[in-house]
Amino acid sequence: MPTPTERARLTLALRAGRLAGWLSRRLGRGAGAVVRGRVVLGLAPGALRALAAGRRTVVVTGTNGKSTTTRLITAALGGDVATNATGANMGPGLVTALDDQRATTAVLETDELHVPAVMRATEPLVVVALNLTRDQLDRTHEVSRTSRVWGEAFGARPVTVVANAADPHVVAAALAGTPVWVDPGLRWTEDATVCPRCGKLLDWVDGRWSSSCGLTMPEPDYLLTADGVRVPGGEEVPLDLRLPGTVNRGNAAFALAAAAVLGVPPATAAARLTAVDTVDGRYAQLDLGGRPARLFLAKNPAGWAAALAMIDPESQLVVGINARIADGTDTSWLYDVPFERLAGRTVGAIGDRRTDLAVRLHYAGATPVVDDDPVRLAAQLPPGPLVVAANYTAFRELRRHVA
């Protein structure tokens, strides 16, 4: 229990934080969620623990699908749920979200490397571990290290880990906790070539992996099928999503599993997922000078491969690439994205690094059209439905054009 002094300190810190957030908004520096949380944590380092105390908490982490799965779990649980819906997923963003929302259940999207600290502070009932693939290698370095960091955190105190059975790095970590295995259908094998435990090459047969040391893909408790999700007991719960793509159907499977741990029957949870149509601008409709477009977010090779798979051949495509701190400042990963799928097509290139992208598209056999203005670019592309896919900060800038 906090002492009266600690409680007074927290109250003061939260007020100072709200003031800082208000100032930030007044100065036009954005929503102020992060600066607000930073001020709070600077004055009261135990603020996250205090704000999370007494809540049932779900932590959602992984390289791809964090925001969407957080949104889906929030919907699946129904009722009032505290969540960081704007994607500020480190300590300060979580503090701000919990200060604003009193609900006794919290679903918190959490940056991969902040999982141990956030788990210590919030003591979650459930951690959802989606996947681990290469992303921002200038910041996070190697996925095997993140896997080890997670494993230590999952083993530190009892926790249920809703985990991707198809991702060896996730499995190696989840075994340290109490796992519930999900097979979300997709396989991203580029970062799953060697065993996270023994370092030998993994054997992949028919979408299932095993290692000579004995580490093997677990039998899933939840399995994505053609029509829905096979849940424990063998029942198949149908999915009717408004979010596109197999990748989001996989995210829905994680949501059903997490909601079940908190007592929501899968059929009830699945029915609630139909209401979700956009996630903080993802899949939103844009208006580019009168031409409608659908906005996609993709941040790393696995995310881009999934996004390209969602785009039908009749659509025209604009790709937006920045390389700011939040994106990772190295654009080498563009060559890990299968842009060869776009060979023979005309593709728009925008963003700070549109020249990098243009060269990549050229070597992939596509014809780039380069412009720094999305409206002007939209007017230069052949007719047809338009999709704009962008990485993080480019995506944020494009949200100005939401219809």
Added chain:
Amino acid sequence: MSPDAPSSPSGALREDVSDDASVSLSTAPFDRPGAEQPPTGKDALRIVHVYPHLLGTYGDAGNAIVLRYRAQARGIAVELVVVQPGEPVPSQGDIYLLGGGEDAKQTAAAHELRGDGGILTAAGRGAALFGICAGYQLLGETFLGVGGAVTAGLGLLDVRTDRLESRAVGNMLARPVAGSGLSDLIGFENHGGATVLGPDARPLGHVAIGVGNGDGRGTEGAVQGNVYGTYFHGPALALNPALADRLLASAVGELAPLDDALCDALRRHRLQEVLPATARVGRLQRLRRRLPGGGRGTGTSGATATLSEVPTSAG
């Protein structure tokens, strides 16, 4: 691929749900849609991409894509051979590509390559070898392998690699060695190795922005005959077409010019905007380190003191 080759899928995002079974995405250059190889005669240029499962991060496959494109655009038939660990490395290739990788994978790759011997035979014939990061280090005499143990490389480059005091991560610019005929070398480095050149190797360039070899002499990369090594990682040849053409020319002789307008625009953007900004940040960081109480790295994670117990940089 031989029937008894490892059955691991080669870098693919696959949709295993039955009604989507037709969707199969790969990032490996050899089985990408539209990348089918026409049957090639024995005159085809053979590009060998060595062990991408062990030596492949950061878009390293881009170098194979770039070399193949630039050869085919000149009417040169190309056979791209991707060799995974456990498969024999052909000794009759023209250009061999070795990418980056972490310590354990690098050590395993060096061990396998020495045991196989194919690449050593090829180097003896004068084939071109291009190694980046871990691939560069293992072409040398020694490097630091698992647990920092001094490990024997392939001995094809007269270089020895030790550890940098702190990891080098960032944009890099190197001026080519005079008379090399190369243009300014641009790209990104992300490594913890400090590489010292012996008398038989010459640097590829001299660092203007960044760290490079980290040998205290400001050198970057190494060349010895047709063996090239560099800390410009990932798709280094996409950013430096003159270097790509140097490798191609070593195999096929004189090359017709290509339209590089898109790449010229990329290089202008890097040289005029990205690299000067990198240099400014570097100067600021050096200044900050000299100030009292300085010396702390600037975090990139936005974490607070209480929530940043996970270090954001590896050795």
